[in-house]
Every structure is written in structure tokens, then in C-alpha cells.
Amino acid sequence: xxxxxxxxxxxxxxxxxxxxxxxxxxxxxxxxxxxxxxxxxxxxxxxxxxxxxxxxxxxxxxxxxxxxxxxxxxxxxxxxxxxxxxxxxxxxxxxxxxxxxxxxxxxxxxxxxxxxxxxxxxxxxxxxxxxxxxxxxxxxxxxxxxxxxxxxxxxxxxxxxxxxxxxxxxxxxxxxxxxxxxxxxxxxxxxxxxxxxxxxxxxxxxxxxxxxxxxxxxxxxxxxxxxxxxxxxxxxxxxxxxxxxxxxxxxxxxxxxxxxxxxxxxxxxxxxxxxxxxxxxxxxxxxxxxxxxxxxxxxxxxxxxxxxxxxxxxxxxxxxxxxxxxxxxxxxxxxxxxxxxxxxxxxxxxxxxxxxxxx
Amino acid sequence: xxxxxxxxxxxxxxxxxxxxxxxxxxxxxxxxxxxxxxxxxxxxxxxxxxxxxxxxxxxxxxxxxxxxxxxxxxxxxxxxxxxxxxxxxxxxxxxxxxxxxxxxxxxxxxxxxxxxxxxxxxxxxxxxxxxxxxxxxxxxxxxxxxxxxxxxxxxxxxxxxxxxxxxxxxxxxxxxxxxxxxxxxxxxxxxxxxxxxxxxxxxxxxxxxxxxxxxxxxxxxxxxxxxxxxxxxxxxxxxxxxxxxxxxxxxxxxxxxxxxxxxxxxxxxxxxxxxxxxxxxxxxxxxxxxxxxxxxxxxxxxxxxxxxxxxxxxxxxxxxxxxxxxxxxxxxxxxxxxxxxxxxxxxxxxxxxxxxxxx
DNA sequence: GATCTGACCGCACTCGATTGCATGAACAGC
DNA sequence: GCTGTTCATGCAATCGAGTGCGGTCAGATC
Numbered sequence: 001x002x003x004x005x006x007x008x009x010x011x012x013x014x015x016x017x018x019x020x021x022x023x024x025x026x027x028x029x030x031x032x033x034x035x036x037x038x039x040x041x042x043x044x045x046x047x048x049x050x051x052x053x054x055x056x057x058x059x060x061x062x063x064x065x066x067x068x069x070x071x072x073x074x075x076x077x078x079x080x081x082x083x084x085x086x087x088x089x090x091x092x093x094x095x096x097x098x099x100x101x102x103x104x105x106x107x108x109x110x111x112x113x114x115x116x117x118x119x120x121x122x123x124x125x126x127x128x129x130x131x132x133x134x135x136x137x138x139x140x141x142x143x144x145x146x147x148x149x150x151x152x153x154x155x156x157x158x159x160x161x162x163x164x165x166x167x168x169x170x171x172x173x174x175x176x177x178x179x180x181x182x183x184x185x186x187x188x189x190x191x192x193x194x195x196x197x198x199x200x201x202x203x204x205x206x207x208x209x210x211x212x213x214x215x216x217x218x219x220x221x222x223x224x225x226x227x228x229x230x231x232x233x234x235x236x237x238x239x240x241x242x243x244x245x246x247x248x249x250x251x252x253x254x255x256x257x258x259x260x261x262x263x264x265x266x267x268x269x270x271x272x273x274x275x276x277x278x279x280x281x282x283x284x285x286x287x288x289x290x291x292x293x294x295x296x297x298x299x300x301x302x303x304x305x306x307x308x309x310x311x312x313x314x315x316x317x318x319x320x321x322x323x324x325x326x327x328x329x330x331x332x333x334x335x336x337x338x339x340x341x342x343x344x345x346x347x348x349x350x351x352x353x354x355x356x357x358x359x
Numbered sequence: 360x361x362x363x364x365x366x367x368x369x370x371x372x373x374x375x376x377x378x379x380x381x382x383x384x385x386x387x388x389x390x391x392x393x394x395x396x397x398x399x400x401x402x403x404x405x406x407x408x409x410x411x412x413x414x415x416x417x418x419x420x421x422x423x424x425x426x427x428x429x430x431x432x433x434x435x436x437x438x439x440x441x442x443x444x445x446x447x448x449x450x451x452x453x454x455x456x457x458x459x460x461x462x463x464x465x466x467x468x469x470x471x472x473x474x475x476x477x478x479x480x481x482x483x484x485x486x487x488x489x490x491x492x493x494x495x496x497x498x499x500x501x502x503x504x505x506x507x508x509x510x511x512x513x514x515x516x517x518x519x520x521x522x523x524x525x526x527x528x529x530x531x532x533x534x535x536x537x538x539x540x541x542x543x544x545x546x547x548x549x550x551x552x553x554x555x556x557x558x559x560x561x562x563x564x565x566x567x568x569x570x571x572x573x574x575x576x577x578x579x580x581x582x583x584x585x586x587x588x589x590x591x592x593x594x595x596x597x598x599x600x601x602x603x604x605x606x607x608x609x610x611x612x613x614x615x616x617x618x619x620x621x622x623x624x625x626x627x628x629x630x631x632x633x634x635x636x637x638x639x640x641x642x643x644x645x646x647x648x649x650x651x652x653x654x655x656x657x658x659x660x661x662x663x664x665x666x667x668x669x670x671x672x673x674x675x676x677x678x679x680x681x682x683x684x685x686x687x688x689x690x691x692x693x694x695x696x697x698x699x700x701x702x703x704x705x706x707x708x709x710x711x712x713x714x715x716x717x718x
Numbered sequence: 719g720a721t722c723t724g725a726c727c728g729c730a731c732t733c734g735a736t737t738g739c740a741t742g743a744a745c746a747g748c
Numbered sequence: 749g750c751t752g753t754t755c756a757t758g759c760a761a762t763c764g765a766g767t768g769c770g771g772t773c774a775g776a777t778c
Contacts, residue, residue: 023496025764036728041766048767053726070496074442075764077433078733094458094660102452106479115493118477120465134474137382137429278664301453305637307666384734395758400736407737412756434734437763 024067032063077139087135087143088118096300104321112329121147142328148172149211166328171213178339180324185221187313187346191267191295192225194348198356200265204237206252208244208269218269241273249276264357271296293354308352315346383426391422436498446494446502447477455659463680471688480506501687507531508570525687530572537698539683544580546672546705550626550654551584553707557715559624563596565611567603567628577628600632608635623716630655648714658708667711674705
């Protein structure tokens, strides 16, 4: 004590910013309850509560309550090497396909006490590596991956290292990792059938990247469906897009129109590619669906407000996310359980971009 | 060594899952370099590297390199109480307005070595509290908040506690927190001027929630602009939406049509509200823009593909996020610097939903 | 009354990195 | 040859929580 020093000076010495009264720790609780920190720890943890007498447990709980004690997740993670966090690896959050999936994931994780950490890779392997390393160094307990390519050494290596993961939408060739995808083949079959029923006989396909399982499955399903309906499997009616993007969809559509304009309908690899078609239609004053019908895939938000509203294959975004999260939690909490993969049911959403052919 | 035991059995004893050879620690590096862990720590940290001789620093760096050493962020956080993580509090990620903002934030954070942790509140104060507490317990170094309401006790309390934060899009009444918003008033003025120039004389406004600063600023700007153009400030032409949603926008439009259908144009509080108008137009076979012109706000993605393409006020989403992140980093790294707020410039994006009035 | 049992609790260490302090060596100056 | 610096490095504590092990004490048993 130095009574000669003005109190005011002492006060101004420290609190430049109103110090967020630092949260109480386990030791504080222990002290308040008159026990050792170890005892407080056991009393607070349901799994070890039996090691403590009921009376002291109550005292500790009460102390924790009045102090508003919140365990420090960082300290806990350091000691237990658990984080109750999972990583979510997306190509790009601005693709409207993903936010509903994210919400589905979070809705399942939250009740289990887990949270998701979202990163974007922009389909750049460098970025992907950096982001995944960042997630792993933060002790995520598993990863939900939406960026898989058929040939994906990084993911293959991680699988060999025993990293727990679940794929959504896409898979890696010959890699036995639990996966949840839409039933792509059925979706494409529905789309082709719809067009065939309308009377289309020359149907083109703007395929997604053949470096992704989704692109391969959908384009293979397209060719099967075409033949199933007695049409010729004409390779000149299939164009591959390098990426799942509007710009690539537009490019592919221009390519297609350059090759042959006698087709009357297009099955796009996904909705963004279909949007690319719309761009080209606007450019060249092609009328949809009068001149060309278009079907998309995914039923991402707001398609019903397009001009014309896009006919597409509806997939249960939210459920896909939820199911992926459930699968990952299973991997974490019941490692012995055999991993499973699921196909989610799809349905055709018929809107204004498809009609009978006019030619 | 127990040569009597078959090697195969030894192999199967342990590695059910190919153990992710655990990452090397600072002690491993120190040992490899033949120094103490403390020395290794100093050698690896640029700020303390001067305390170590150049020769040992080199040895340590090399050892770290060959071992592929990555510092454990959890242990570091525990000791330094820094996390290089900021929290990002959104109402709902599925609102297409936010993903581009998120990307803007990440683009600024990443070069600084920071990451963002995204949470959704669904505008539910309970959830918001829980999510923010979760973020704070994870030692986030600051928060970027997109859920502010004019009256927001939680945020006010956090500000009093010295929590570093930045608001985006909206603010809290009388709370001096750095904020980055679009120039709402100018945007609305541009919209009204555009409609007035087209010849509209009865212009309605579907206001956003008046519990948000954005809702208040935009509706006030609307009334000012109306008077500036010599029109009557008729309260029956303004309807408030309870939330910034398509459904509420539709409800408000129905209400407006019930009151008076002589208006020829609508300034919607934001794009989602404008989409609600589209829904009602479809419902009642009202033609846009022939019967009623509509202007939105925000220029969220894909509006150009609507039918009709929506005229709206364009805001620099990416830059808003980037600027918010910069401001937060300033708060963190230069606490003495006086906080600033910025208005981002907007521009009118004229598309097909506005035309001269037909009546 | 000595011994045993078992419930309860505290000690001390650990997780991995950081940092104040102390030690030691090398070297200059007298 | 002795003292005083300076620089490099090691020691040990710390962040907050979790946990193996051992100690204490009450009550039961013979």
C-alpha cells in the first residue's frame, strides 16, 4: 500500500479499455467450493462425477453456477486433443448450392455439441492444401469435403493417414470413404424422360467436368437414358465444361451451337451450367423453351424466378448436409462401425424452361 | 524384442486405423537441433529471432523444415490468449447477400494470418447469445457482426466489456462501434430519382424492419427523396416488413394492394422484399414493369436472370466485407487508433423491372 | 484394538508453446 | 589475472483443464 499515491492515478494506470473481466477458471470454482481443482474437474464432468461425493459435487456445481464458469475449450482441446469441431471444405461459398447444405450440417452438429469451420478452396489445390492443413492443425475431429476430384492425391493420402472424412456430392475414385450424394443417375434419367415425353428427339448434354465423379456419373447416365429412349448416342451432342460455372456453361453452349443447331433440348450438368445457356440465349435471341428446352440439376435457390423458370432436378440440400454430418459424427463416435454411403432421392421440378419442341 | 511372437500379430495389435503419425512438436524440433525448446521457440519466432545466434537459428529452422514442424495453434492460443481467429455473426448464410461479403472478409484476413469463424443466428436472440458465447470462449480476437438491431442490449453490453467488434450493414443506436455500410440514403435517392425521371408520381415503399438501422435509414431516405421530387409523403404508401425476407415482402405487397392500387412503382427495402413482390405479381397476374415498376436494394447474385431482371441498388459486397475486416484488424493491431466508420458508395443498376408508368 | 476396505480427494504431472529470469561462456578493459 | 559486460542459451513456470496414483479417514470386521 502506498497511501501517498493519489487513488485516481492508480485507477488511470490500467483500464484503458474496460477490461472484459476475464472469465472464471476451474481453479476459481474450486476455490469457491473449497476443494482442489482436480475435484472440481471431476465434479463438473458427468463421466467422472461418480468419483466425487454427492455433497461436494453439489457445492462445486453451485460455485460454477454462481461464477458463471465456462470451461475453456482451448485448454480442454490441448489436454484431450478433442475440439468438437469439424472442418467443412467447400469450393466456393458463393455457389448458392452450398449454403443450404451448410445449414443442414450445422443443424445436426449443434445438438451434438459440435461446430463447423468453413473454408473455401476456389478449386485451387494449393489453397486446398493450406486450408486443410490449417483445419487439421486446429484439431478438427473430421472433415466434410465437397471438393473431391476423381483423382485426388491429397485426399487419398489423408485417408491413408486415417483422417476421418465424409464426402458430399462427389467422390474419389476407388477410395472407400463414406459419401452422400444425390442420386445423379436417376435425376438425369428423369430429365431425359421428361424431354422425351415432351417429344424431343435430339437432346444435347452440357456435361460437368469429367474430373469429378458427379460429372462422370451424370454424363454416363445421360447416354444410357438417351439409348433407353431409343435415341442415338451422338457424341457431337455432348460438350464438357471445364468447371461447374455459368461462364463454362455459356462457353459449352456456344460450342454446341457451333457444331449443330438441330438439337431441341439440353440437359445441363447443373444449374450454373444451365444459367450459362440462358446467357447465350439472351446473346443470340434464342427463345427458351420455344427454340430450345433446358433442364438443370440441383434446384438451387431462386431458379423459380428466372425467365423462364428453370426446370431442374431437385435435390434435398438440407438433408444432404444433415446426412453427411450424421455420418461424420458416426465416424467420430463409433469408429468401429462400418462406413456407409448414401444416395439421396431426387425429383424432377418441372417449370417453364421445357416444352414440346417446335421443330 | 520378443522373437517368439509372429511379426504379423504385432502388426495387427495396434494399427486398426493407420495412426496419423502425430505431428512433431517444438520439443522434437529442439531435440533434432540439439537445443532447448525455449531456444527453438525463439528461433522460430521472427520477433525473438534476434535473441538467438544466427548459427543455431539456422539449425533450428532446418530441423523444423525436415520434421515438417507446424506449431500447434491450440497450445499457442492457451499461452498467448491469441487465436488469430475472428468471429463472423450472420443472420443466415443462405441469404445470398452474405457469401460475397464473407469472401471479402476472408480475402483480407488471410494475408494477415487470420481466419474467420462463421455462425448463423437466424435472428433469434437466444441462438445469437449462444453462438457469440461459443465464439468468445474460443478466444476469437474480434467479431464482425451483421445482426445488429437498433436496440441490442447484448451488443451494447459486449461493447462495454471491451469486446472488439465491427458492424456490417447495420448499427446499434448510440453505440460508437466502427461500422461499414452501404450508402443507403444515396441508394434510395437514386432509386426514387430513377422512378421519378421515368414519370412515376405515386411511388410506394416496402420498408425493411424498423428495428434495424438499415430499415430506418432507407425509409427515412425514401420520404426525403419523395418530397425532394415534389411528391406527397403519403403514409399509406409505406408498409413495413417485419423481416428482410421474401415472404414478408410478399405480405407487405398484398397489404399495399389492399390499401390502394393506384401506385405505379415500388421501392423495396431490399432485394428479397422485391422478390416477394414478384411472387404477388405472379399470384395476381400483375405485369411488371407494365403495371408496377420495382426497385430492389443490394444487387444480390442472379437478379439479372429474373423475369424481369430486377433494377436494384448495387452495393460492393466484396468491398464491404474487405473493409470490415480491415477495420477489425486495425482494432486488434492498433487499439489506440480511433475507430472509424465508412459508407460504401452505391450505384443504381437499371434492368427490366422499371419502366414508364402506363397509367 | 489392530487391520482391512473402499470411498473420496489432493498431489503432481501432462498437453505444446511462450517468456521472465538466471546461468554460463566469451571477451574486453584495467 | 581479475572484474564487468554482453550475448546466447537453458531452466522453470505458466496458460486451463484432465487424470493416474497415492494418501487419508471413516467405518466395518475379526
